[in-house]
Amino acid sequence: MRQVAFITGASRGIGRETAIAFARAGFDIAISARTLEEGEVYEHAIRQADGTPLAGSLAATAEAARAFGGEVLSLRMDLLDSASVRQAGRQVVDHFGRLDVLINNAIYQGSDLNLPFMELTADTLERVAQGYLLAPFVLTREVMPTMLEQGGGTVINITSGAGESDPPVPAGKGGWGYAYGAGKAAVSRLSGILTKELGEQGIRAFTLNPGVVTTETLKATIGEAGVIALRNGSAPPELPAAVMLWLATAPGAADYQCRTLHAQPFAKEQGIASALSVEQSMSS
Template sequence: MNRMKDKVVIITGAAQGIGATYARAMAAEGACVVVADVLDGATLLEELKGMGSHAIALKTDVSDETSAATMAAVTMEHFGRIDVLVNNAAIYASLKMRPFEEIDLGEWDRVMAVNVRGPFVCTRAVAPYMKAQGSGRIINISSGTPFKGTPGLLHYVTSKGAVLALTRALARELGDHGIAVNTLAPGLVLSEGVVANAEMRERLTAPVIASRAIKRDQVPDDLVGPLLFLASDDSAFMTGETVVVDGGSVMH
């Protein structure tokens, strides 16, 4: 407990789903949490405040440079520093699985805008503040799918592969400033969105579980320990790495 005491943590896409689980975990460890989402974070905000967190919620479009800059600036106004950025916002569970020839170009562009441009834009927004304080942690959320080449979701898989490369290059550029950049790569998680997507559940659940060394469904809480490890001083000398958490489906 209190590994994150008084640390200021921005989590994008935190209003619901796995992002909300990350926010609760950070609050439980004593962090000041910024819920950054295009969705309304008011309900979660009240929950976090009830846990004793000095939390705020900001309407944020991660793909928009001005919105991301405002997110960082308002966080600084409230707390005076930014210790951790979790680039969690992504388009996934709402996608329909289909052959790559049938993916609409507009949908491709939307996935890339949120899943790749988003982490780039948000990292660029917080980097000056982290550089000024000489420390910081950036955690990009990827996926196990780039390691497998999962079919039916080419735009999503491609975007999450890009996140791996983004992490490695950023780690090289930011290391001299005391900023660590790492990736957390979950497997198929029973998030709210995945549970609601019957087709995705039907097509992916059985083969994914069969591929795991630990043969069970993955739940959001399975990601809490690894996330806190990457966000805290426990991983102080670690950067540019990808931690896959999927029950042993991918081993790399």
């Protein structure tokens, strides 16, 4: 029986590459995002400097993933709507009858996310609480009975250094704001709780910090000049995708629970970066 992975926020960036990596490895996959088709426009979304939506869609991700022969289930899911999140989780387990890997990658990315403290409003924090605290909880809680019934499963939660440390400079001058930091801090606490409470029932849970990743969102946020400036300290989205596949499949991965893993140094430590480079050169 083929294993099943559910990756949220899979219309572009890390989520897209993670979906493709799991499909390549022989998984059937479920993918979710708000954007089913290219060019759809939503409130509270990052856009290009000219106001156009970022490139990427679930349809494009699904097409790329299906090239590896597995089944792909695409679901529209809105993090800011708990009913939508709950329904997506239910659809995945109803469709496949199992779920082996859940990757909570999707985040709220409104333009207000990193406002300075004195410009921040309660409305933004309510959206952050919904997107970063409630949505991962609701989705994980919805699929967990299925994981427990089948004897185990893996949950990977994507965090950020913003959730674990203070910004080097103020928000508005290159640092992150309270809303984003608070949201990611909530994400960082989920995996350890799952491990301690459900580990003896076969649940493995990991917290992964991808570091600076050259995604469409990063380019839209800091521009091409900023991306070039960060080149030596950044990684392509394929790298955290490869790390997540390793965490979900490697026999020794369980040893790396109850800590935050930093994708780039971890990939070097485990030889994942070298394997990825070989794989990319063979496919080019």
